[in-house]
Amino acid sequence: MTLKVNGEVIPSEAIEFELARLIQFYSEHMSEVEVRKQMAILQDRAKQQAIGAKLLIDEASKLDIQVSEDDVRKKLKEMIEGAGGREKFEAILEKQQLSEEAVCAGIARSRKVDLLVDKLTEGISDPTEEDIREHFKSHAQEYASPARASAQHVLLSVEKDSKDDAKATARARLEAIKRDIEDGANFADQATIHSECPSGKQAGGSLGWFSQGMMAPEIDKAVFSMEVGQVSDVVESTLGFHLIHKTGQQDSSAAEYDDVRDKVRDFLRHAARGEALSEHVQELKDKAVIEEA
Secondary structure (H helix, E strand, O other): OOEEEOOEEOOHHHHHHHHHHHHHHHHOOOOHHHHHHOHHHHHHHHHHHHHHHHHHHHHHHHOOOOOOHHHHHHHHHHHHHHHOOHHHHHHHHHHOOOOHHHHHHHHHHHHHHHHHHHHHHOOOOOOOHHHHHHHHHHHHHHHOEOOEEEEEEEEEEOOOOOOHHHHHHHHHHHHHHHHHHHOOOOHHHHHHHHOOOHHHHHHOOEEEEEEOOOOOHHHHHHHOOOOOOOEOOOEEEOOEEEEEEEEEEEOOEOOOHHHHHHHHHHHHHHHHHHHHHHHHHHHHHHHOOEEEO
């Protein structure tokens, strides 16, 4: 799909950037499971935000918004430090075929948009304590901690279109590994020796902690139906064949208001600013030519 605003193409990277920002923000204010449930909505919102960002950039460029050289240099310094120093920063520029002057110009454009947004959202009051409590009361489940599990696995990769004998061989190997584990072999050692997942060599096959919906469905189903300490039968997924060892379980728990109050406040503050900004962006959209093909 090609998205154009006033004849100019919106790069797919711009939409991906907006989606990443949305995922990061919502991950800080609700569980990962809830974020995943909202993914289709977030993807559409990312597209709309990319359009809005383009329109705001164009508007900011037309207005006499001043950005100081010190402001630009401060941001550039932060970018250099974030890259790990001047040498690494310049290597990134070379890889992306960018000059430092082009980066500074981009920083200036971005700061102009920030200042425009500040102007458009000035005067918006912070949510009251009553607002925060009411939102929490209505959305408490979204702030709850979901049940989580931790596990290790041994993966033998098999392509989808592999012949049956290749699949049978992988299954037989894992069944033999399971017998060794039942006879006293250490699961992490077996993962290090046999697993074709990077986790095998790096962490003894550890998948870390995860909630339902974060892993492949077949792994999810196996792990959350097992007892802690249990080793699964051979599990087939789109990645291949797995042997799974469940190492931990944490039950879901309701959120306490005091623990999430600041998150709720920040969410409502962001939503109020976003609503005011959306009204202005919609006015710009009404005047713009937006094409999807």
